[in-house]
Amino acid sequence: MNILRRGVAAGMAAPASGELSLAGLRRSLWPRLALGLALLLIVALVALAVGPASIPLDATARIVLSRLPGLELADGLSTTWRDIIWEVRVPRVLLAGLVGATLAMAGATYQGVFRNPLAEPYLIGVATGAALGSTIVVVSSLSVSWHGLSLLPLAAFAGAMVSVVVVYGVARVGNTVPATTLILAGVAVASLSTAVTSFLMLRSTTHMFTIFSVVLGGFNTAAWPKLIWVVPYAIPAAVLILAHGRILNVLSLDEEQARHLGVDVERTKLLLLGAASLATAAAVSVSGTIGFVGLIVPHAVRMLWGPDHRTLLPMSIVLGAAFLILADLLARTIDQPSEIPVGIITAFCGVPFFLYLLRRARGAAY
């Protein structure tokens, strides 16, 4: 808790380096965004072109482009190639990007709302709730699917949401939700669900590969239904959070000041945390608990381009997507044909880069 308190005091509360004018922001955001999007595009194309099946680049491009109306470029290519590109690689790359973007966005939002640099997307029990939901399904040996989606992500999502609602309900004091109470309630509920999960695992007769996958995370069975499942949560959440960039700037400085400026602080916090948690829960339910993305990406963006949420949020989304697509590419190719859990890659590659930035910035970004 000492670290947490110090974080609240020194970390996020330092003033942003001057409110930029809207025109100034536009001037600085667009080149960065263009750069980020170009990077994302390159990473995505490489990820699309690499895999156990050696499919030539031009065939890959033709198969993807043939999905555009009026373009019949894939004629004569084997159905296996077409299925591998369109049914396996495309959804996998898109899902990794979507989950990376969601986690990075949620991390930036949590850090802003809580004014705490240690805040991360799983802070209020989303991950442990998801693991518990999955464990209950595994232990009861249920095998049901719903609209092409197996019961497992649905149970993980339900577990994550129950956890968030309980944490928020407990932490509520009248009309307000104090950050410290929320964090403590989150830690407590997470410990409880972890205990129940561990107990169920020890008592269950089933082997634990499924739980293992949920805990470490990965995209090795990514498919369109999973992607379609996350989009309705991730996109509206992104729109809502991006629209609150300026208000997050004020909130992350001083709630009192935000109140004076006419912001309904509690309602805004609830809205932002709700959106971030919902999107995280949807992401965790299909990808498992992937660590470090939600913590490292927003901080890296902050160190590179400063704490203004109007830059921080869109850049975190773009770089979060690029980072996780790249990590997933390594996860499936380093030890081919077997997979390495992507969470190991995000830590292994992300942390040294993060430490380098930390060393270079020496707190200057805050």
Next chain:
Amino acid sequence: MSARNPLLILVAVLALAAIACGGGGDGVAPQTTAATETPAVTIAPAAETPSPAPVELFPVTVTDSNGREVRVELPPQRIMALAPAFVEILFAIGAGNSVAAVDNFSDYPSAAADLPHLDAFSPSVEGIAVLNPDLVLIFFDPGGLQEALERLGIPVLFLASPSSVQEVFDQIELLGRVTGHEDEAETVTAEMRDGIDAVSEKLTDVDQGPRIFHELDAMLFTAGSGSFENDIYNLLKAQNIAAETGLAYPQLNLETVIVKDPEVIILADDPPVSVTSVKARPGWSNISAVIDDRVHVVDPDIVQRPGPRLVEALETLARFLYPERFQ
């Protein structure tokens, strides 16, 4: 990273090790404390034992998987067998009457289901000692269990999960020696060898069997080289698509399975998956096994347990791999 619990990961990792020892099964077995068990140790063998263990063969000294010499003074009467395969072996070699307690996953033969069940993954020294065992068989030691029990004068045999059929034979014969049922153990392994030979004989002219994918879980964990399952497939001359990973229990992805194009897919999933859902996986409609309708569900309890029923597993798999040779 406060949300990631090391214990959770540890338990999952331990469970990965457990599968080779037969962690499969259905239903949650309650932990029984069995306070009513009479702890009295009788020197004379139980009257109903088919062939009483000869006392004159004892003391017996064997070396366990940790390289420790374990000395058993008298034929054990109260064995605690903390893995399903141990229980199946002991019953098969006529030492079933000496089994006093089993692990939570042991459900075969049915006589084992009525015995007190203990947790093999978080074993309690006190919980074991109170049942007054004269021999404890473990495949997993979370740290110090063996020493703690030996300090109480209870001999403990640590026998690692076999990674080959030969190691299963070795374990059966070792358990025969240590329980005084050496002859029966040799009969059992001889019968098993005969069963395996009968299968192999029908495959002598097979040069290269079908490519197979052995699925352990819907997240595409499978059995690779160095696993017990892989050795079974070697006996069947099948080409395990995960053999080249060099890992005992690797995780593959959808694309790898498509590219390796298995001719037969064996589903030993726990929790179970349906053949229909496997065939409907993205891009899998082009896999030979799916096209030829050769996706089969097997009972993980039989296929994954390195015990006497491995011949049954071998015969089941042989029927799926070579339907024209095995009816």
